[in-house]
Amino acid sequence: MVGDVGIGSKHPVVIQSMTNTLTTDVAATLSQVKKLAAAGCRIVRVAVPTEHDTKALKQIIDRAPVPIVADIHFSPARAVEAIEAGAAKIRLNPGNIKDKNDLNRIIDCAKQHKIAIRTGVNEASIRDLKNDTPPDGRVPLMLRELTGYVRLFEKGGFANLVLSAKSTDPVRTIEINRAISEKFHYPVHIGLTHAGLPEHARIPTAVVLGTLLSEGIGDTIRVSLAGDPVKEPQMSLEILQSIGLARRVHPELTVCPTCGRCQTDVIKLARTIDKEIKKINKPLKIAVMGCVVNGPGEAADSDIAVCAGKNKGFIYKNGKKVASVPESQIAETLFKMIEQF
Template identity: 55%
Template sequence: MNNGIPERRKTREVRIGSAAIGAGNPVAVQSMAKTLTTDIEATSEQIRRLEKCGCDIVRVAAASKKDTEAFAKIAAQANLPLVADIHFSAQRAIEAIDAGAAKIRINPGNMRSWKELDDVIACAKANSISIRIGINEASIRNLKEDTPSRDRVSLMFDEMSEYVREFEKRGFEELVLSAKSVNVNRTIAINRRFSESFEYPIHIGLTHSGLPEDGLVPSAAAMGSLLSEGIGDTIRISLAGEPENEVTAAQDILASFGLYEKNSPKIVVCPTCGRCMIDVLSLARKIKQAAQGIEKPLNIAVMGCIVNGPGEAADADLAVCAGSGKGYIYRGGRKLAVVQEENLLEEFSKQIKLLAAE
């Protein structure tokens, strides 16, 4: 730990277009376009939205020749590095590279011919792009219906080891590794083994983690465990629905470890108890609304009593600690004002704007 921030595991640097991952670079946030790739306008618009919310890398499906033809037009107008998602066809991989992919993702479980992959590797070398070897537990080559859960990590590791050796034999080392499962414990276990065994950057994430309201907790549990051990050079939180939610979730998880600084206020709210003197939840929601649109990493605390309140206020840029019929406003740990409860929201909102303007 360095100032409470996990020390990152050492990996080599790999470039993905304008982005660099590994070797101590910031953890890159990824998402995936959820539109049909052949719908060039919709896909390009989604990529622009992802760029606006702070995404670093976007993956785009390239399952057909029509997809790779559209990929070229999408890449030509995208500001973010694009990764072409390839599963079955070496020819699609070559087309995507020629179309401007900054990286391709191949799935070993679905692409098994080394003769075809030789051509992909040669094309990747010629275009100076990287390749992600992305294993999905559901498509492990040697997976059988009766394969015990405990054996799946070893199967994924063996499959990755084979591919890494073959790529290295061919003189290709611009690799990013990933293995994903819907299972939190297996996701943690396989990424630990990768980190112990390889020096390549690791992309972390659960696969199919769920609806937005259901997928956040398992994703945070798995990603938090790995990030706390310094594992992970790029991250995607796979959630159903709009891809911006994936980016926000990844940023929040990274920020909780000090690995990302959000350019917006962070609001700490006490959980409330019998000591509360005001409706903390209602006040906090209104304060959050007042802080919307502020592009500054402010720490704001809303506390329901004077027991823990002053302590939280000491670490906050701006804080309110409730008393009976009034609130104590602190700025930078120093008491700024005592305000009657009916005027508390108005005065606190005023202080937020003053602080944001400085």
């Protein structure tokens, strides 16, 4: 459990993200936490690099709508302070904690407060990789390092773990998470680290998360995008919906790719409809097709569809044609039918 959020096989996949505000700016951080929660995050992580941050953390935790995770690097003191401030989970890389006694102090504090710890490796932070790639490859090295961390926690009697291993490389990210899933029975957090700008990160991230989730690997996910973090849960939700792991709450718009048979501006029509249906909170399936050749069949499982012909549109409801209207009235007719739904 992370606060009141369950993580693991019997629970839905949990979307999370991380604030990019200064944690000491409590108002700004809380505002972003609330936006992330509204966008679909059930857990939000914040950075606590200084004592000033952990002092602000309690104020954020007390007023946040979702459990807060503290991101810890290097400092055992920050870890203990964050736990005592009420963090529901901490993210910790034991490789950054030099003294075993310090790690044991963190473990004891986490046990006392009954919180979870996410532990793992990031390919970029593994010291052995800075000089050369080992003979058996990077993935086995990442797995060995993670295994060592897990054994340290288990030796300390701590098993409330979430495991993660990340890389900027999509193939290695998939491979290491498959290896973790085979070797351990702890929940796994998955994501593609430092994925990049949204337009660059979208495809490789979807490939990694879609592949792993379709294989049953991944209990929490984060899409990592440079810029506005609110875009992260939006994309995470879209990925989960695409593979049937989350229920749609907004309309889904299907648009044909268009071809030489089109006799109307399908893309213009689709954009007009897309703009209007963004206001709707119902999981309708709406289709815009550019011809009457393949359109009716391809739109058969839609709630509402239009198959555009020359100067007119044929309107379908639940796969059955219900109207034929002039091109100028297609959008208006669809909107009226959507209102009826």
